[in-house]
Amino acid sequence: MRQQQSIYGARTSAIAAAVVFVSVSAFGQTGQSRASSTAPAAVQGGDTLRRLTVDDAVKIALEQNLGIQIQRVEPQIQDESVAQARAAWLPNLTSSFNKNSNTFQSTNSLSGSSPTVNNALFSGGAGINQVLPWGGSYTASWGSSHSTTTDLSRTFNPVLNSQLAANYTQPLLRNFSIDNARQSVLTAKKQRDISDVTLHATIVQTSRNVKNAYWDLVYQIDNLKAAQQSLQLAQQSLKDNTRRVEIGTMAPIDIVDAKAEVARNEEAVILAQEAIEAAQDNLKMLIFDPSTPGFWSMKIDPVDTVPFQAQKIDADAAVRNALDKRADLRQAKLSIEQSDISIRYFRNQILPDINAQVNYQATGVGGVQLQSVNIFDPAALANRQIVAERSFSTALGDVLRSSYPFWSIGFQVNYPLGTSTSKANLERAKLQYQQSQTQLKSMQMQVAAQVRSVARQVEANQKRVESARASRELAEQKLAAEEKKFAAGIRETFFVFQAQRDLATARTAEVRAISDYNKSLVDFEAVQEIAVGGGGGQITAVR
Structure with a gap:
């Protein structure tokens, strides 16, 4: 025991x-x-x-951690989305060059004795346009051309044209405080x-x-x-x-x-x-x-x-x-x-669409100016003398000095009748x-x-x-x-x-x-x- x-x-x-x-x-x-x-x-x-x-x-x-790595990229993606939205305000450059040739049957006795008329045109230009962050927009363009013709009734042959044009449009109510780009x-x-x-x-x-x-x-x-x-x-x-x-x-x-x-x-x-x-x-x-x-x-x-x-x-x-x-x-x-x-945008969109527009244009013409004669005298038309020759630089000078300007100021008003889509969106x-x-x-x-x-x-x-x-x-x-x-x-x-x-x-x-x-x-x-x-x-x- x-x-x-x-x-x-x-x-x-x-x-x-x-x-x-x-x-x-x-x-x-x-x-x-x-x-x-x-x-x-x-x-x-x-x-x-x-x-x-x-x-x-x-x-x-x-x-x-993979989840964090995935999510860490998202702000960078959104940065690109912001840049994409702001791209609406970037200026846009344009340019063009054209060469045309046109031959057609003469239907006017003043064009000369030839049964056909030949026209040739070479033109070029450049421009810029931009939507501005405050809602306005502008366009500016410059163009020039050189044209020749066999039509004897023309007083300039060849003709040199130069033109400068500008336009500015500013919304006064709709799209003034906010527009689609700003939204x-x-x-x-x-x-x-x-x-x-x-x-x-x-x-x-x-x-x-x-x-x-x-x-x-x-x-x-x-x-x-x-x-x-x-x-x-x-x-x-x-x-x-x-x-x-x-x-x-x-x-x-x-x-x-x-x-x-x-x-x-x-x-x-x-x-x-x-x-x-x-x-x-x-x-x-x-x-x-x-x-x-x-x-x-x-x-x-x-x-x-x-x-x-x-x-x-x-x-x-x-x-x-x-x-x-x-x-x-x-x-x-x-x-x-x-x-x-979005509400601010929709509320703005129901306002009347009133835009102020300003246009300006300056032109210059050059080339070979022919003597004025009796257009009913075919012999005189065929033997016209050269009165003056204006070079392209002269025509361009007229543009830059605004020798022949054109101005216009106007307002454009649009107002929908009845219930618009914007009103429905706002409500x-x-x-x-x-x-x-x-x-x-x-x-x-x-x-x-x-x-x-x-x-x-x-x-x-x-x-x-x-x-x-x-x-x-x-x-x-x-x-x-x-x-x-x-x-x-x-x-x-x-x-x-x-x-x-x-x-x-x-x-x-x-x-x-x-x-x-x-x-x-x-x-x-x-x-x-x-x-x-x-x-x-x-x-x-x-x-």
Whole structure:
């Protein structure tokens, strides 16, 4: 009997020592780092081991995450959209050169005795036109030509023409304060601002996902440790019971329960190892570019353990911060500003179309001027003398000196009768604008509710940690008590195994509660800038 009590006492001491070891190693290092090095290291099988803190993981993700890389291009795309819209104000240069030859049957006796008339023309010109940012537009052109003819009735042959023309048109009501080009530019700029907000939201969302995935991996590793420790306890129980069978203090049939308990814990270890592999892949996909060498074979060793530091939560301050900074609200407000631009445009389009126009033209003529004769005397027409010769430079000088100017100032008025398309567009835009304002209020209410919900989750998870910690401590005490009762011969092995299971469950629950608490802190920080777990919304701008 003394030998049996000695064996029971040794087993009880071993179990108690294991419980103390578990309490110190698994749960007494909260907030500490697993290792200090973050450099890659080789592990068994040729895989690369990356030791990372949570901050390291976020930093790498900001550089390599594919979602961020995709979204980072969007502002550049919108810059090009702004440039495309502004291209409507670029000046447009034009030029033309033509050479014509025309032969036709003479139908006028004054053209000469030849049955045909031959005309030849060479012309060229250049011009510029532009729509201006304030709604006006101008055109300016210069052209010249050289023409010859066999028609004897002409007083100039050849003829040199030079002409300078300019026109300016300014809208006075419609298209004065805003037009299609300005609407496009303003809308493109707002879309550029939206792309910046979207990029920031993507960065915040990715940072949140990385942190949560990091703590998930830490949890799975700690869960594996808890499963391994439970397996060690079960193996120790099996070892002790085997010894009792050998010395005859326990029936061989009673060892079956111990073997079943070992098998159950071995399965738990296998499942925990598989969960670690899945968490590894999830974290790698978030922080590394798939083109990274050894992407799938790489192993991540999270340096940081799951910390538990109770923090005071100010839900009201968080709500105020979210209403000011939430990306979905900022996007909604920018979309409403886009709608306001469209309303301004549609309201302007229902005004009368009144344009002021100014035209200017200067001409110059050169060439060979022939003597004026009796046009009914064919002989005189055929023998006309040259009166004067005006060179092209002389004709060009007339243009530049405005020797023969032409001016005109006028107004053009267009006003549609009945209900125009612009009026219908304006009324539709107003209704959609009112709808968007109401949607924004609804979104603000949803944001406030979501922030308060996440704040409650933080507080609830904090209480869960405290409760789970107390439960784990009680489970340790219960196991120790069951071991003593078993050693005293007043308890069966079933109750010891049940206490071991309860302790394993309590350990897992504590690790999960701490992990959930830290993830809820991550969500509480993120929910003030982005929608977390659904919610939010989107407002479509009026077009």
